[in-house]
Amino acid sequence: MLNKLTSWVKTYNEIAETPDDDSEWAATVAGLLIEAAMADGTLGDAERMAIATALEHQLSMTPDVIDEMIEKARQDYDDRVEISGITRQIRNDTDAEERAIIMEMIWMVVLADGVLHDYEAQLMRRLAGLLYIDDVASAHAANSARARLGLEA
Template identity: 40%
Template sequence: MVLDRLKSLFVGIESGESPRPTRDEKAFSAAALLVEAAAFDDRVDSEEMATIRAILTDRFALSPEEAGGLLEEARNLQATSNDLHGFTRRIKEHFPPEERIGIIEMLWEVAYADGELHDFEANLLRRVCGLIYVSDSQSGAARKRVLARLGLE
């Protein structure tokens, strides 16, 4: 199932075609990055997984079962791969700027799910911002929105 989803996600890239991603492909790209962010400090806790599940449910209008399945697929992928470039390239090429900023906001939510920002998570956020062309000021504004929403200002 993971391989089928990956194949459909990246279909046409090698041939130069550039199909528009579906809602599910967008959700899977986001889920993969969110799981990578959660695992970047070498531990994934229940708060981070609950945050990712809530993000997938809310932002992509998924049922709890769909979000859980997508989260499981993303976790399986993260366990076998450490390549952000495929997902970030797809996001950069096919997501409009406001959606890319939304992805960064989601990543900040996961990074702060345990109430603190770890250096590894901050590093990942900077890397992803550069890869998907989100400026430091846009990322900073997204971070402030998340901190305010979480009451961590």
């Protein structure tokens, strides 16, 4: 299963089918994306769309399933007091290159509204540490996300 997840993460910009048993992995990533989206206090339409797009392209999920996953991740966010459990699972199941790609996905959500709030910047620094991503890889992920979104660096 880990090889399939690795393939899924590495083909971030391509439509890839992920086996049904990867729903727990998808829920973990969705939870982390919601955490990033909520860093500025709200789940805006642009951020929600960025999460939905990532889930749709990577998991070939239907819009109804995506909406359910986002809503569940949103509810879990309200109940969560820490994010180390999510980051630990991702850190343990992926290598550095895969975590950098996930970091880029998170940057795309944070930057989806075109504004990097102080709380979002702080969260991204914290996530880089929790995911064992060095400053250079994190900056590269941020720059790649900006380029994909058509934002100036």
